[in-house]
Amino acid sequence: MSEGYALFPTAIGTCAVAWRDSDSDSGIVRVLLPGESDDAVRAQMSRDRPTAHEQAPPTAVAEAVARMSALMDGAQDDLADLHLDWSGVSDFHRRVYEIARAIEPGTTLTYGEVARRLGEPGAAQAVGQALGRNPFPIVVPCHRVLAAGGKPGGFSAPGGAQTKLRMLVIEGAREPDPPTLFDT
Known part of the structure; x- marks a missing residue:
């Protein structure tokens, strides 16, 4: 399994999402809210997910990014069906x-x-x-x-x-x- 992350724009600033890829599934492992700059968001992601590399997200994660951005623009979406990777969560x-x-x-x-x-x-x-x-x-x-x-x-x-x-x-x-x- 590999990990990737991508930055994405929202109405509140640049956010980031990280995911873990397996052969059949992409699960979101981390979302970051905006920092002081894009570089600050990248640095925080590197601290949180040191094995993740910045790259284009897989289709499921790209769709999640679009929906998160839309929500921060005022769309009514509860995002409840997005797949999260719960490993490491008590x-x-x-x-x-x-x-x-x-x-x-x-x-x-x-x-x-x-x-x-x-x-x-x-x-x-x-x-x-x-x-x-x-x-x-x-x-x-x-x-x-x-x-x-x-x-x-x-x-x-x-x-x-x-x-x-x-x-x-x-x-x-x-x-x-x-x-x-x-x-x-």
Whole structure:
């Protein structure tokens, strides 16, 4: 098996996708949100997937790239049928990611709601940590998961919460109210 990656333009900047090829299947192993530059995205991909080489994606991955780009342009596509390579993803993280994948564009859940759907109502912080390690942003829409009270919460992508809010606005979600001095 070999690994490849490609950069692709979106409305939020240049993203990247990596895949693992086998004789019969191409599975996405990593998606990166934009960095400060194309070179920064390449460098991050080289750190994350050191055996991957930049190249044209196979047909299935090229179609996934087109759909991710369209979603970031406002298309209503949940990307739920895209093939992900789950190797190296823990069972708990995969369960969190599967719940996140079921969140429709333009809608959100809180970390606590995801934890309750897992059947682990006290696991909101663990849900947040899992989403912070999400290897498939856009496809696993961690940006659709908010902190309590609809606040944006953290976001590990470059640009932080502002990138998260921008993605939500593109998808048609109501932007969370900004915090006030009296919020705790």
